[in-house]
Amino acid sequence: xxxxxxxxxxxxxxxxxxxxxxxxxxxxxxxxxxxxxxxxxxxxxxxxxxxxxxxxxxxxxxxxxxxxxxxxxxxxxxxxxxxxxxxxxxxxxxxxxxxxxxxxxxxxxxxxxxxxxxxxxxxxxxxxxxxxxxxxxxxxxxxxxxxxxxxxxxxxxxxxxxxxxxxxxxxxxxxxxxxxxxxxxxxxxxxxxxxxxxxxxxxxxxxxxxxxxxxxxxxxxxxxxxxxxxxxxxxxxxxxxxxxxxxxxxxxxxxxxxxxxxxxxxxxxxxxxxxxxxxxxxxxxxxxxxxxxxxxxxxxxxxxxxxxxxxxxxxxxxxxxxxxxxxxxxxxxxxxxxxxxxxxxxxxxxxxxxxxxxxxxxxxxxxxxxxxxxxxxxxxxxxxxxxxxxxxxxxxxxxxxxxxxxxxxxxxxxxxxxxxxxxxxxxxxxxxxxxxxxxxxxxxxxxxxxxxxxxxxxxxxxxxxxxxxxxxxxxxxxxxxxxxx
Numbered sequence: 001x002x003x004x005x006x007x008x009x010x011x012x013x014x015x016x017x018x019x020x021x022x023x024x025x026x027x028x029x030x031x032x033x034x035x036x037x038x039x040x041x042x043x044x045x046x047x048x049x050x051x052x053x054x055x056x057x058x059x060x061x062x063x064x065x066x067x068x069x070x071x072x073x074x075x076x077x078x079x080x081x082x083x084x085x086x087x088x089x090x091x092x093x094x095x096x097x098x099x100x101x102x103x104x105x106x107x108x109x110x111x112x113x114x115x116x117x118x119x120x121x122x123x124x125x126x127x128x129x130x131x132x133x134x135x136x137x138x139x140x141x142x143x144x145x146x147x148x149x150x151x152x153x154x155x156x157x158x159x160x161x162x163x164x165x166x167x168x169x170x171x172x173x174x175x176x177x178x179x180x181x182x183x184x185x186x187x188x189x190x191x192x193x194x195x196x197x198x199x200x201x202x203x204x205x206x207x208x209x210x211x212x213x214x215x216x217x218x219x220x221x222x223x224x225x226x227x228x229x230x231x232x233x234x235x236x237x238x239x240x241x242x243x244x245x246x247x248x249x250x251x252x253x254x255x256x257x258x259x260x261x262x263x264x265x266x267x268x269x270x271x272x273x274x275x276x277x278x279x280x281x282x283x284x285x286x287x288x289x290x291x292x293x294x295x296x297x298x299x300x301x302x303x304x305x306x307x308x309x310x311x312x313x314x315x316x317x318x319x320x321x322x323x324x325x326x327x328x329x330x331x332x333x334x335x336x337x338x339x340x341x342x343x344x345x346x347x348x349x350x351x352x353x354x355x356x357x358x359x360x361x362x363x364x365x366x367x368x369x370x371x372x373x374x375x376x377x378x379x380x381x382x383x384x385x386x387x388x389x390x391x392x393x394x395x396x397x398x399x400x401x402x403x404x405x406x407x408x409x410x411x412x413x414x415x416x417x418x419x420x421x422x423x424x425x426x427x428x429x430x431x432x433x434x435x436x437x438x439x440x441x442x443x444x445x446x447x448x449x450x451x452x453x454x455x456x457x458x459x460x461x462x463x464x465x466x467x468x469x470x471x472x473x474x475x476x477x478x479x480x481x482x483x484x485x
Contacts, residue, residue: 017043020099020210032092032219038085050081054105056420061087063095071245072445088242092219097212107203111420122369123188126168127181141168160342162377183334193415204414230257235437243445251465261471270475276321279343280362286463288323306339330366344385355393362401368421379432390483399439402426404447406456437481439473
């Protein structure tokens with residue numbers, strides 16, 4: 001029988017009571033390899049449960065020393081004011097659960113149904129050349145799917161954007177073809193955010209933080225770790241309840257059987273005669289640099305080389321590696337447009353009959369200010385490009401790297417790069433790129449569990465473990481499945 005209040009009550013915008021308790025196993029019976037089950041309870045001051053869920057939570061189980069270890073908890077929302085947290089006991093020793101409510105139900109609803117659907121949350125300055133003149137006029141640019149574009153400079157790309165177009169106001173006397181660069185307009189972006197969030201600032205107050213008393217995990221000494229039987233790494237693998245845990249700065253994956261190929265000789269042997277294509281952003285650029293460092297081929301930027309497209313070829317091992325950023329970049333730097341590309345178009349140009357390609361795609365960090373509709377169609381177009389590629393090169397491996405939580409230094413950042421939208425982008429990517437033979441490399445839990453502040457550019461310790469998983473996919477024996485679409 002439902003004994004929850006039937007009359008509308010203030011939900012979790014106001015003051016609420018929260019608690020967390022261990023449900024199973026019993027506190028004095030926890031062993032290495034157990035899945036711990038905690039319960040978060042949210043109630044009104046009068047003791048009644050909130051009659052809905054919907055909050056956005058993080059949970060980590062960690063040990064500061066002996067051993068230094070940590071894992072991310074899986075949150076299950078029961079939509080009645082209670083949540084289950086599942087955390088894997090992967091090591092012997094003490095462990096403490098920390099729980100944070102990042103966003104209330106109202107804040108999540110506002111982010112997903114007001115912010116994510118709102119147009120013009122990112123605005124650029126577009127810069128134009130004027131032949132024979134030093135004058136560089138500029139105008140406002142944005143993404144659009146609807147409206148009257150008469151008299152504007154419109155830059156469509158149906159192959160990558162579908163119905164969405166990039167457009168700019170047309171400066172007087174300037175040819176639209178002379179657009180050469182863009183730069184995010186921080187002032188207009190901030191003004192748009194403040195306008196959308198007016199009256200909602202209270203939804204983004206300090207997160208709720210809960211700590212549970214330490215528990216003792218028993219095992220064969222403090223060095224004991226769990227060694228479960230894991231499946232072979234394959235495309236479209238179903239994510240387990242726990243993806244893994246950190247132990248002494250090494251990630252112990254529970255996703256599948258990860259083999260370490262990062263030693264120089266092994267990695268060089270694997271990547272010989274290959275073309276590695278990394279389509280992403282500055283978090284993927286960290287991969288590019290680290291891969292070369294592992295091969296003892298330290299990357300040095302060339303004079304005048306743009307930071308958004310790097311390619312290196314090593315004749316002695318016939319290997320090339322490329323990092324390519326997408327167009328419509330968001331950031332403080334001016335982006336020269338002929339140095340950035342839609343990955344859809346570059347993938348369509350891969351026509352070497354050797355088909356010695358390895359593709360990694362990771363669109364996320366620059367897309368939280370796109371509308372959900374535009375981003376979804378962009379990802380559908382990426383799926384189509386990857387299907388076309390697989391028909392040309394059925395055995396070439398494709399990996400999708402997921403997003404991770406990041407820091408928010410101010411109110412604007414809480415809105416335009418909200419973790420709940422980044423999480424949603426990851427779900428769109430995984431859903432739309434499934435079923436076509438893509439390996440999914442989730443890094444959210446790995447990054448969340450690592451015991452440092454969650455910056456956009458995580459430490460090299462984390463980058464190394466991400467790359468280790470990537471290379472296990474690339475260098476392992478698993479073959480690409482037949483394309484069935």
